[in-house]
Amino acid sequence: xxxxxxxxxxxxxxxxxxxxxxxxxxxxxxxxxxxxxxxxxxxxxxxxxxxxxxxxxxxxxxxxxxxxxxxxxxxxxxxxxxxxxxxxxxxxxxxxxxxxxxxxxxxxxxxxxxxxxxxxxxxxxxxxxxxxxxxxxxxxxxxxxxxxxxxxxxxxxxxxxxxxxxxxxxxxxxxxxxxxxxxxxxxxxxxxxxxxxxxxxxxxxxxxxxxxxxxxxxxxxxxxxxxxxxxxxxxxxxxxxxxxxxxxxxxxxxxxxxxxxxxxxxxxxxxxxxxxxxxxxxxxxxxxxxxxxxxxxxxxxxxxxxxxxxxxxxxxxxxxxxxxxxxxxxxxxxxxxxxxxxxxxxxxxxxxxxxxxxxxxxxxxxxxxxxxxxxxxxxxxxxxxxxxxxxxxxxxxxxxxxxxxxxxxxxxxxxxxxxxxxxxxxxxxxxxxxxxxxxxxxxxxxxxxxxxxxxxxxxxxxxxxxxxxxxxxxxxxxxxx
Amino acid sequence: xxxxxxxxxxxxxxxxxxxxxxxxxxxxxxxxxxxxxxxxxxxxxxxxxxxxxxxxxxxxxxxxxxxxxxxxxxxxxxxxxxxxxxxxxxxxxxxxxxxxxxxxxxxxxxxxxxxxxxxxxxxxxxxxxxxxxxxxxxxxxxxxxxxxxxxxxxxxxxxxxxxxxxxxxxxxxxxxxxxxxxxxxxxxxxxxxxxxxxxxxxxxxxxxxxxxxxxxxxxxxxxxxxxxxxxxxxxxxxxxxxxxxxxxxxxxxxxxxxxxxxxxxxxxxxxxxxxxxxxxxxxxxxxxxxxxxxxxxxxxxxxxxxxxxxxxxxxxxxxxxxxxxxxxxxxxxxxxxxxxxxxxxxxxxxxxxxxxxxxxxxxxxxxxxxxxxxxxxxxxxxxxxxxxxxxxxxxxxxxxxxxxxxxxxxxxxxxxxxxxxxxxxxxxxxxxxxxxxxxxxxxxxxxxxxxxxxxxxxxxxxxxxxxxxxxxxxxxxxxxxxxx
Numbered sequence: 027x028x029x030x031x032x033x034x035x036x037x038x039x040x041x042x043x044x045x046x047x048x049x050x051x052x053x054x055x056x057x058x059x060x061x062x063x064x065x066x067x068x069x070x071x072x073x074x075x076x077x078x079x080x081x082x083x084x085x086x087x088x089x090x091x092x093x094x095x096x097x098x099x100x101x102x103x104x105x106x107x108x109x110x111x112x113x114x115x116x117x118x119x120x121x122x123x124x125x126x127x128x129x130x131x132x133x134x135x136x137x138x139x140x141x142x143x144x145x146x147x148x149x150x151x152x153x154x155x156x157x158x159x160x161x162x163x164x165x166x167x168x169x170x171x172x173x174x175x176x177x178x179x180x181x182x183x184x185x186x187x188x189x190x191x192x193x194x195x196x197x198x199x200x201x202x203x204x205x206x207x208x209x210x211x212x213x214x215x216x217x218x219x220x221x222x223x224x225x226x227x228x229x230x231x232x233x234x235x236x237x238x239x240x241x242x243x244x245x246x247x248x249x250x251x252x253x254x255x256x257x258x259x260x261x262x263x264x265x266x267x268x269x270x271x272x273x274x275x276x277x278x279x280x281x282x283x284x285x286x287x288x289x290x291x292x293x294x295x296x297x298x299x300x301x302x303x304x305x306x307x308x309x310x311x312x313x314x315x316x317x318x319x320x321x322x323x324x325x326x327x328x329x330x331x332x333x334x335x336x337x338x339x340x341x342x343x344x345x346x347x348x349x350x351x352x353x354x355x356x357x358x359x360x361x362x363x364x365x366x367x368x369x370x371x372x373x374x375x376x377x378x379x380x381x382x383x384x385x386x387x388x389x390x391x392x393x394x395x396x397x398x399x400x401x402x403x404x405x406x407x408x409x410x411x412x413x414x415x416x417x418x419x420x421x422x423x424x425x426x427x428x429x430x431x432x433x434x435x436x437x438x439x440x441x442x443x444x445x446x447x448x449x450x451x452x453x454x455x456x457x458x459x460x461x462x463x464x465x466x467x468x469x470x471x472x473x474x475x476x477x478x479x480x481x482x483x484x485x486x487x488x489x490x491x492x493x494x495x496x497x498x499x500x501x502x503x504x505x506x507x
Numbered sequence: 508x509x510x511x512x513x514x515x516x517x518x519x520x521x522x523x524x525x526x527x528x529x530x531x532x533x534x535x536x537x538x539x540x541x542x543x544x545x546x547x548x549x550x551x552x553x554x555x556x557x558x559x560x561x562x563x564x565x566x567x568x569x570x571x572x573x574x575x576x577x578x579x580x581x582x583x584x585x586x587x588x589x590x591x592x593x594x595x596x597x598x599x600x601x602x603x604x605x606x607x608x609x610x611x612x613x614x615x616x617x618x619x620x621x622x623x624x625x626x627x628x629x630x631x632x633x634x635x636x637x638x639x640x641x642x643x644x645x646x647x648x649x650x651x652x653x654x655x656x657x658x659x660x661x662x663x664x665x666x667x668x669x670x671x672x673x674x675x676x677x678x679x680x681x682x683x684x685x686x687x688x689x690x691x692x693x694x695x696x697x698x699x700x701x702x703x704x705x706x707x708x709x710x711x712x713x714x715x716x717x718x719x720x721x722x723x724x725x726x727x728x729x730x731x732x733x734x735x736x737x738x739x740x741x742x743x744x745x746x747x748x749x750x751x752x753x754x755x756x757x758x759x760x761x762x763x764x765x766x767x768x769x770x771x772x773x774x775x776x777x778x779x780x781x782x783x784x785x786x787x788x789x790x791x792x793x794x795x796x797x798x799x800x801x802x803x804x805x806x807x808x809x810x811x812x813x814x815x816x817x818x819x820x821x822x823x824x825x826x827x828x829x830x831x832x833x834x835x836x837x838x839x840x841x842x843x844x845x846x847x848x849x850x851x852x853x854x855x856x857x858x859x860x861x862x863x864x865x866x867x868x869x870x871x872x873x874x875x876x877x878x879x880x881x882x883x884x885x886x887x888x889x890x891x892x893x894x895x896x897x898x899x900x901x902x903x904x905x906x907x908x909x910x911x912x913x914x915x916x917x918x919x920x921x922x923x924x925x926x927x928x929x930x931x932x933x934x935x936x937x938x939x940x941x942x943x944x945x946x947x948x949x950x951x952x953x954x955x956x957x958x959x960x961x962x963x964x965x966x967x968x969x970x971x972x973x974x975x976x977x978x979x980x981x982x983x984x985x986x987x988x989x990x991x
Contacts, residue, residue: 115826296870301713
């Protein structure tokens with residue numbers, strides 16, 4: 027029988043606010059345990075929550091970016107359960123009336139475009155962390171994370187493979203980082219994913235029983251966990267078994283999902299509207315103001331890069347993966363000038379090539395590049411006008427990265443101007459040919475590959491400054507003549 | 508000095524007849540002498556009080572003072588006080604010391620008031636008799652066999668016994684008005700949102716409201732002016748400006764329309780209480796008010812709706828008392844579930860446990876619609892009842908309670924009988940309205956209270972009416988025997 031997987035994803039994005047969703051405590055990651063938990067986060071008697079307006083602004087931004095309905099009135103509810111890292115004994119979340127509903131995201135898998143529905147996105151607070159190591163026989167509680175704002179984004183069960191799931195997840199990740207509402211750091215848990223997976227015979231309308239895979243924290247693990255889970259369910263059913271609705275945990279070391287049974291006793295969360303918070307009312311004017319200030323979205327930027335810069339899809343996608351990269355690239359093109367297509371491609375190659383490599387080595391984001399777009403434009407201008415060869419340009423870039431000054435200053439200081447004087451190049455060629463009679467004979471006897479040897483010798487003799495194209499032309503003329 | 512009201516004491520301080528330290532020392536001595544019989548305080552804070560009194564005297568000497576500077580107050584032990592135990596009447600919080608002040612406490616501190624201590628109360632404000640306190644019941648100074656009412660029973664008894672002129676309270680279903688009525692004093696429950704709930708330990712968040720208990724409406728006006736106002740730390744606090752409640756106190760009552768809900772004078776109302784209330788209505792007529800009959804057709808639904816909504820919210824509000832971070836923790840827990848169950852079973856009394864269970868049940872899957880949602884619908888109906896009634900009148904008047912104070916233990920085995928005694932007070936909380944109880948008579952030596960209910964933010968109107976009544980009568984001046 028042919029099987030079809032049905033997958034829906036619930037993504038918890040940590041909103042990049044400075045303070046928590048219902049208190050003034052800081053949200054920064056990595057502080058000493060319980061140093062960023064105030065009386066409100068601790069759930070002390072008598073404290074009250076006050077909603078962080080910035081978290082609301084970010085939720086609305088996502089809603090607009092996924093073409094969703096932003097609720098004019100949404101309601102915070104209490105999700106009641108006992109756990110030591112849940113200080114109040116309830117989590118403030120949104121239940122019946124979420125702030126964002128009915129949006130979508132378009133993905134591309136193997137060249138095929140597909141629209142994935144987003145059921146809802148709701149605001150909620152994170153819980154703290156239970157630490158089971160380091161305390162013999164005891165558990166430690168760190169409430170720094172308690173009250174951190176989360177936007178839970180729930181997809182429709184529209185995904186049909188692990189590849190689609192990952193494509194959706196990457197698209198969503200790109201979007202929330204692009205919008206500046208999430209730092210996207212998956213290791214620190216800023217972007218966490220639960221996957222609901224079921225299988226059904228292809229063609230069957232009705233969904234199969236689903237299992238929920240909790241808290242998978244990398245794209246690769248999401249793909250592997252879903253693949254494993256699909257296989258497991260198919261094998262189970264084909265072997266005469268039944269899938270039980272349960273929560274499962276992905277173990278990356280063993281590459282398998284395991285049941286979390288025992289923890290998943292049928293919980294009754296007793297949701298009810300939180301009487302400490304008024305319904306969240308969002309005015310049309312606020313939405314329109316945000317809509318007007320929304321940046322160009324990655325999808326639109328990609329299309330524009332292909333259209334206006336004439337870039338290949340791959341380049342456009344790479345350059346629009348992050349908003350900062352796209353911004354750098356556009357500033358670079360504008361500052362470099364010159365023949366449009368040539369300039370656009372040269373700039374793309376540098377941003378994706380030497381610049382990306384250098385940033386990567388230094389572990390720096392593009393926004394903190396020691397060579398800003400305007401400076402790099404100074405270098406690429408010298409490439410386009412023929413002053414520098416590609417090789418020299420790399421050398422100058424290295425010096426710029428090291429802080430030695432502008433491209434022109436470095437070129438002048440090092441005397442790196444390209445040698446384009448024909449007679450000087452001829453002199454160099456003549457010297458090399460005179461010094462290598464044997465190789466000259468062999469070349470003329472038909473060993474064409476020795477041409478490269480002569481080019482290399484001439485370039486070496488010019489200390490890399492000779493214009494390679496001219497060396498090629500004149501050397502060919504000499505050897506033939 | 509102890510017989511004087513806040514307003515009178517303020518004049519005495521202003522005239523230099525006595526200092527705040529002298530006043531404070533006198534009242535601390537009186538608490539020490541008399542509270543053994545009443546148990547109205549959980550904590551008395553003499554050192555802090557004297558320090559505040561000295562600071563108030565010094566401020567007055569510098570010319571930096573307001574009308575409340577140097578005047579005494581006690582806080583119901585539900586208001587968090589930095590550095591002083593806040594127990595909420597519960598073993599659960601017997602050793603809890605808050606690291607912050609409730610807004611009410613901070614505001615009255617800032618106004619220069621001197622806190623004498625924290626008053627006894629029903630555990631977590633759940634009760635109408637003050638018998639559910641972990642610190643033992645409070646006695647009614649009019650008759651120590653009787654309950655003082657609750658849950659602000661300690662505040663009411665202390666003020667009635669002239670241990671001090673005023674105290675704060677909270678009112679979720681009548682917890683200011685009912686003990687005020689049973690103890691023969693004046694108590695005001697403000698409009699929901701008028702007084703900040705920050706630092707006021709939650710029982711039922713959508714109903715809880717702090718307010719003053721004093722012997723006169725004038726004193727309530729003084730206190731409310733200092734307690735009320737928007738607080739950015741309470742999302743449900745109201746932004747409406749706070750009027751000068753004293754400014755309108757003296758206005759005449761000519762043409763004031765007082766509505767009597769026929770549902771508040773039917774079966775279940777004690778005849779003696781009815782007579783006292785009717786006499787008070789006659790007094791209001793003499794003062795110029797027009798009395799009209801109004802109807803609150805859903806009045807009988809208020810008790811069942813309240814006893815669903817309040818426990819639902821309480822079951823969630825009290826989940827934080829889990830023995831993990833603060834409050835009572837059981838000895839040597841075997842595991843997490845044991846830690847939770849034993850800490851909570853040991854830390855909470857029977858009434859609190861009963862309401863947590865009721866609320867948990869009513870919010871559970873399959874029951875939510877039938878209980879919580881239905882109760883919320885009733886709440887809207889009750890709100891509508893009041894809105895319609897106020898189309899025909901400016902204030903609503905009726906008995907605060909169906910009977911005078913009952914004896915300790917009388918209703919201890921019958922929680923429903925105790926709940927039914929809240930019949931006239933809970934609807935006001937469900938509708939979020941302001942209401943005041945003032946003394947209007949007695950039955951067998953036990954006081955009777957009249958309840959005045961106003962539209963939202965009509966506190967000034969309530970205080971004006973009660974003040975005019977008190978100018979013409981002396982019920983509020985009568986002191987219980989032995990406490991004069």
